[in-house]
Amino acid sequence: MLSIFRYFLLACHFVFGSLVGFSIIIFRPFHHSNSRVLSQIYSQIGRRIIGVKIEHHNAEIMKNHEPCVVVANHQSNWDLFIVGSIVPKRMVSLGKKSLKWMPFFGQVYWLAGNVLVDRGNRKKAMEAMETTKKALTTKATSIWFFAEGTRNHGKNMLPFKKGAFVTAVNAGVPIYPVCTSSYLEGFSLDNMDNGTAHIIVLDPIETKHLTLDDVDQLMLDTHLAMMDGIQKMDEKARQSRASS
Numbered sequence: 001m002l003s004i005f006r007y008f009l010l011a012c013h014f015v016f017g018s019l020v021g022f023s024i025i026i027f028r029p030f031h032h033s034n035s036r037v038l039s040q041i042y043s044q045i046g047r048r049i050i051g052v053k054i055e056h057h058n059a060e061i062m063k064n065h066e067p068c069v070v071v072a073n074h075q076s077n078w079d080l081f082i083v084g085s086i087v088p089k090r091m092v093s094l095g096k097k098s099l100k101w102m103p104f105f106g107q108v109y110w111l112a113g114n115v116l117v118d119r120g121n122r123k124k125a126m127e128a129m130e131t132t133k134k135a136l137t138t139k140a141t142s143i144w145f146f147a148e149g150t151r152n153h154g155k156n157m158l159p160f161k162k163g164a165f166v167t168a169v170n171a172g173v174p175i176y177p178v179c180t181s182s183y184l185e186g187f188s189l190d191n192m193d194n195g196t197a198h199i200i201v202l203d204p205i206e207t208k209h210l211t212l213d214d215v216d217q218l219m220l221d222t223h224l225a226m227m228d229g230i231q232k233m234d235e236k237a238r239q240s241r242a243s244s
Helices: 002-025 034-049 079-086 097-101 105-111 122-138 163-171 212-243
Strands: 053-057 069-072 091-096 115-117 142-146 175-180 196-201
Touching (some): 034 079, 034 105, 091 097, 097 105, 142 163
Parallel strands (some): 069 142, 091 142
């Protein structure tokens, strides 16, 4: 019964949040801070509806960041409410072209200035990657990637796709790994309390002196660092639950 009520609230919030977001960004389409505004609109209420508390760790290094590529793990559609809480200013994300046609959300996502990629069309995908490079190097805007390319459903991170790392190396900008703990463990909309999701921003990884030949190692190093960060947060969460 609780889950049905929550789904109803989420549907209302989704429509209302999209309309509020649209009423803001229609007056400044493709503005560099639209994504942060939308993320906060969806996250502030959405995370309370689904019963998840959030703790940020080392988030201060994101506040006045230089142009960068953010690489984050992607667990579920709930990430909109969880990870959206930490999106900084001058940040856009990379999403599938099909999102543009999603009622309400798709239109505001596009108008927010996020980059839409047609993954089935290599030429269009390459054009989109060139757009991200220009955003990083000439517009002082950063790009958020879910580098796994799809949801991992709260299990171990999937292998990374190369796009984020090629973009960072080509633009010569640092990579900021953002790790979210495995909040889906025991998650259910029928639970009154779904615990705490921990989000940690790891130290940036410089790419200025790297070439495309270094991309594979860069991917491996970033993946290992993020897995270690996630596992440490998960272990602390388990210890906290056991002692409570």
